[in-house]
Amino acid sequence: MTLVFLALLLWATAWFVNVKLADSAQAQRRSIRLLVPTIFGLTIILVWELTVRGLGVPLVILPPPSLVVQTASENLPILWKDFVQTFLKGALRGYVIGCASAILVAILVERYSFLQRGLLPVASFMAALPIIGTAPILVMWFGFDWHSKAAVVVVMVFFPMLINAVAGLRESSLIQQDLMRTYAANAWQTFFKLKLPVAMPFIFNGLKISTTLALIGAIVAEFFGSPIVGMGFRISTSVGQLALDMVWAEIVVAALAGSLFYGVMALLEKGVTFWHPSQRG
């Protein structure tokens, strides 16, 4: 019980510290803006640890963070193999194929307004559907291995990426297109010098959204059938065995993979679209 009391005390103290930091004069500084959420996150983990141990919560319901870390460190080879299978083979390959084809189709669609008026409403419709439901069908067609997972990822990222890319390619203002006309520029010159750079912020928005969709698609697709390796596979079998510490370890890996993937895209975005108001702060 003392542990629970300690947890509450910790929560109250941390909140008090955060309030003081947030209301202080230095609140806008970069260091403080990183410190406050970090304190918040650490507090949650510590409170989790203390309450679970203090209340004696059974391990099959909620294991404490320390146990998760221990399980993770003991099972690094398995975690790594799962990561390679789901992320590197399934999610990443599907991501590249899906995003590249969406951008190519977007270029075609932008060129021909008939395609724009016909395809875009259909694409927005498809983007709202539970695409993940195509997983069993794709597993049936492409087999249990990473190919079907990549296929699911392709279908999941294609439509949001297409919509974003088309929006970006249409974004160049009329004045800038007129300017190109006065230079008697041909369609390729206008595309590479004007339309493509202007589309970049939108394309990166789509790329960032797609990182999350790719990981979700690959993991959930494994719930429908997978060889005996992979993050989704490990999660569903560990759940069946009630080995929840392993499940949480896989979740940590998934969370890390997801945020790193997104972070890499955000970094690339900063480099390519340095000129956009959103990047200039």
Next chain:
Amino acid sequence: MTAQSVISASNLSLTFETADGPVHALKDINLEINKGEFVSFIGPSGCGKTTFLRVAADLEHPTAGQITVNGMSPEEARKRRAYGYVFQAAGLYPWRTIGKNIRLPLEIMGVSKSEQAERVKRVLKLVDLQDFEKKFPWQLSGGMQQRASIARALAFDADILLMDEPFGALDEIVRDHLNEQLLDLWKETQKTICFVTHSIPEAVYLSTKIVVMSPRPGRVSDVIDSTLPRERPLDIRESPEFIAIAHRVREGLRAEHSYD
């Protein structure tokens, strides 16, 4: 010295079909613009001044009548890069430095890299932006961006400059400064300039010829040949001659009920 016609319009008309019926943006425009002139177009919104400029630039197509630029159709003239166009907004690409922005038309026209560098330096000097070649557009003020836009239009040595209210978005102090610089530029480069504006003092200060237009339908209501000398310090705007010409412009606008 006979005047050489650069832009020649006869019975030029442009009618837009809109949801509310036809809009006569231009009706029976007859106009001659000669080499080396500085011609201002002034009138209220909807009088067709921008439309006329755009037709000359082959950005719009007339529905009746004729117009030639340098003796050819506007499309031919555009393909031969006969003119530089300056829009109301600078329209500089934020992902290119000022220098690279000026290179944009030169890249499209296939000018060699060394020639590009030389021209960039030359036109930046003309608009007094030599120190800003490596800066980005968002690091410059509105007035400086417009100067860069003018430099870009000068970079490929077209004889004609078409300017559509380039200083409209700037405050009056910056505007005065830019007006002076534009006149100096004109004297130095001897181009033919067509300049659309809303401002009566600006039109009278800059031009050798003022075309007063009125709307519904868009037509020319007066063409005034300016009697002001070529050398014009800013305080010429208080001289009686200036005021007389401005008065004539104002009367022209009022007579056609341009204020309705």
Next chain:
Amino acid sequence: MRKALIPVLTVVAALVVIWYGAAVALNSAWAYNKAGRANIELTFSDLVKDTLSQEKPRLPAPHQVGIEIWKTTVQKKITSKRSLVYHGWITLSSTLLGFAIGTSMGILLAVGIVHNRAMDMSVMPWAIASQTIPILAIAPMIIVVLNSIGIQGLLPKAIISAYLSFFPVVVGMVKGLRSPDRMELDLLKTYNATRSETFWKLRLPSSMPYLFASLKIGIAASLVGAIVGELPTGAVQGLGARLLAGSYYGQTIQIWSALLSAAVLAALLVAIINLLQQVTLKRMGMA
């Protein structure tokens, strides 16, 4: 709207034609196999007839899916365990419950974030970061854990749906509540308005477009959450369960009819919210 109708219909018609073509192509292997074993030569029209009416095709033809949906919706009693309406309702109920919970909590948290700087600085970065984490992956765990402490049936799936709609609503609402500009906020300051009055008269109305955009994302996410929540524990009810059962027994037509029903459900839900959006924003003069 009318301008888009013909191109859209053309694209949809093209897709249906491609679907039929693909069905013939993908099912032909099986057809040739069968014919080979019975030593029959297949003409092209035979091939087409066969590939479009197989029992366990690799790719069911559109009409096969349509017939199956018809058989399991209109022609079955709603209370029957085979009725798609019944399964659809199971999935829909957890979707709606989860959506309601997630949205209301999301709005509450957004209001807190906008008005309390400590909450803003501690929680908002995590809300944004959580969008990069594949939350859906823990759906099986949540179901099993809640089942083991006695919470079964509707609620665990609803919790997954709630979680999935929660963060988009938080992020969207925060953006919306913060959308009024400096001028508008200063005006209310000159009226000596309280924070509560500013919230009800300015911030909340301004956030409506953002709210509806998030609601559309949220409801689609809630539906996906409910479907995935039906996958573990060999669930027997709901559209997700039908998907899973179909994939276990190779009943491809069943899979496709469940998938299509889920798609129709998603489209209907988003359309309803869209309608609400048009009506509300029109009345507010923001449409």
